[in-house]
Amino acid sequence: GAGVSQSPSxxxxxxxxxxxxxxxxxSGHTALYWYRQSLxxxxxxxxxFQGNSAPDKSGLPSDRFSAERTGGSVSTLTIQRTQQEDxxxxxxxxxxxxxxxxxxxxGPGTRLTVL
Amino acid sequence: xxxxxxxxxxxxxxxxxDVTLDCVYETRxxxxxxxxxxxxxxxxxxxxxxxxxFDEQNEISGRYSWNFQKSTSSFNFTxxxxxxxxxxxxxxxxxxxxxATNKLIFGTGTLLAVxx
Numbered sequence: 193g194a195g196v197s198q199s200p201s202x203x204x205x206x207x208x209x210x211x212x213x214x215x216x217x218x219s220g221h222t223a224l225y226w227y228r229q230s231l232x233x234x235x236x237x238x239x240x241f242q243g244n245s246a247p248d249k250s251g252l253p254s255d256r257f258s259a260e261r262t263g264g265s266v267s268t269l270t271i272q273r274t275q276q277e278d279x280x281x282x283x284x285x286x287x288x289x290x291x292x293x294x295x296x297x298x299g300p301g302t303r304l305t306v307l
Numbered sequence: 308x309x310x311x312x313x314x315x316x317x318x319x320x321x322x323x324x325d326v327t328l329d330c331v332y333e334t335r336x337x338x339x340x341x342x343x344x345x346x347x348x349x350x351x352x353x354x355x356x357x358x359x360x361f362d363e364q365n366e367i368s369g370r371y372s373w374n375f376q377k378s379t380s381s382f383n384f385t386x387x388x389x390x391x392x393x394x395x396x397x398x399x400x401x402x403x404x405x406x407a408t409n410k411l412i413f414g415t416g417t418l419l420a421v422x423x
Binding site for chain 1: 340342344349350351352353354357359398400402409410411412413414415416
């Protein structure tokens with residue numbers, strides 16, 4: 193079956209440009225997460241969507257970061273006015289249901305390089 | 308505060324050796340879940356195991372085994388008779404049962420290199 197997919201797999205951009213990263217979760221999964229993996233910070237939580245509830249944005253590092261999830265499925269993470277410190281691998285994960293113990297399935301990530 | 312510590316940054320072993328990856332966690336919650344994920348060179352995180360805070364039974368799955376000890380807040384992972392395919396970064400993670408967000412709190416990972 194199809195897993196979590198992310199696009200693009202690699203993105204190189206210039207400082208100051210906006211970027212959009214896309215995540216397609218596993219069909220039927222109501223929960224969607226964005227994480228960031230960078231050398232200095234490890235794996236850190238960014239944002240969480242669950243069904244039609246308001247997203248938990250507590251992990252977004254600045255107001256340049258935003259995310260939306262349309263129709264309870266595809267999600268887009270947008271970074272405005274990118275900075276070099278935004279360079280990282282952005283990982284998307286999805287899980288079924290509300291339970292805290294539900295396994296999160298991860299996508300392959302988008303490697304963002306800001307020059 | 309919740310925290311996961313993986314003190315071993317890198318481990319190198321020769322094939323067929325046993326290796327243990329350490330994980331120590333901190334949480335004030337009484338109900339929580341611990342996870343191990345594997346990140347091979349391809350980059351995709353692969354779920355290995357989940358354990359809840361009320362179940363301290365050790366678990367074995369093939370060459371993999373996990374030792375959960377609440378007394379020392381540790382959830383260690385042992386690979387028996389390691390193989391080259393085990394080479395990856397291994398992450399320990401924690402989720403506390405405190406409501407809305409089931410976000411994973413990750414350790415910094417341990418890079419395991421298994422030499423042939």
